[in-house]
Amino acid sequence: MVAHAVTLRLARADDVQALAAMSRDLIEAGLGWRYSPQRMHRLMADRDTVVLVACDTAAVQGFAVMQFGDQRAHLVLLCVQPGLRRAGVGRRLLHWLLQSADVAGIESVHLELRADNDAALAFYRRMAFTETGQVPGYYGGQIAARRMVRRLRQAASSP
Numbered sequence: 626m627v628a629h630a631v632t633l634r635l636a637r638a639d640d641v642q643a644l645a646a647m648s649r650d651l652i653e654a655g656l657g658w659r660y661s662p663q664r665m666h667r668l669m670a671d672r673d674t675v676v677l678v679a680c681d682t683a684a685v686q687g688f689a690v691m692q693f694g695d696q697r698a699h700l701v702l703l704c705v706q707p708g709l710r711r712a713g714v715g716r717r718l719l720h721w722l723l724q725s726a727d728v729a730g731i732e733s734v735h736l737e738l739r740a741d742n743d744a745a746l747a748f749y750r751r752m753a754f755t756e757t758g759q760v761p762g763y764y765g766g767q768i769a770a771r772r773m774v775r776r777l778r779q780a781a782s783s784p
């Protein structure tokens with residue numbers, strides 16, 4: 626499968642099981658399962674949350690979840706199936722969301738990732754995110770998180 630055969634679309638109700646399973650197996654491995662099908666359903670129903678999927682004719686190959694506030698957005702989840710990594714799918718998912726955030730007037734996009742996730746760290750650095758610090762025990766009281774941010778525009782100055 627080549628990346629150009631993958632298209633992006635908003636998630637549908639019948640994607641829920643696949644997205645929850647990908648989160649459990651590809652993102653939350655070793656952390657316990659927080660993004661259950663029920664929680665995925667709630668995210669998809671939330672008007673301030675975008676759930677974007679990358680799929681080919683056979684299956685969902687990747688997805689991303691971003692929550693939009695007034696000035697900040699939070700990238701909650703992002704993953705690509707192992708067989709399709711380093712083919713630009715993660716970049717396409719994130720670009721779509723960053724462009725949406727930009728159009729929405731968002732000032733900055735924030736995320737956390739496991740401090741031991743070197744691949745994701747390299748990816749986010751490549752996507753112009755910068756580290757803002759670490760949070761010990763962020764995941765289950767055991768694994769530290771790195772916090773990262775990508776600024777889209779200057780914060781509005783107070784009057």
Ligand SMILES: CC(C)(COP(=O)(O)OP(=O)(O)OC[C@H]1O[C@@H](n2cnc3c(N)ncnc32)[C@H](O)[C@@H]1OP(=O)(O)O)[C@@H](O)C(=O)NCCC(=O)NCCS
Pocket residue numbers: 651652701702703704705706709710711712713714715716717737738739742743744745747748749751752
């Ligand atoms: C992080 C992740 C989403 C990246 O998705 P991807 O589709 O493989 O990334 P892309 O192909 O779009 O990579 C874009 C650029 O990021 C960098 N990059 C991506 N993966 C990398 C890796 N493993 N090592 C070093 N650099 C990497 C590269 O510069 C790459 O460009 P290049 O391939 O032309 O060199 C994917 O590795 C993944 O799903 N990981 C498991 C889940 C996860 O950790 N999610 C993030 C935390 S929630």
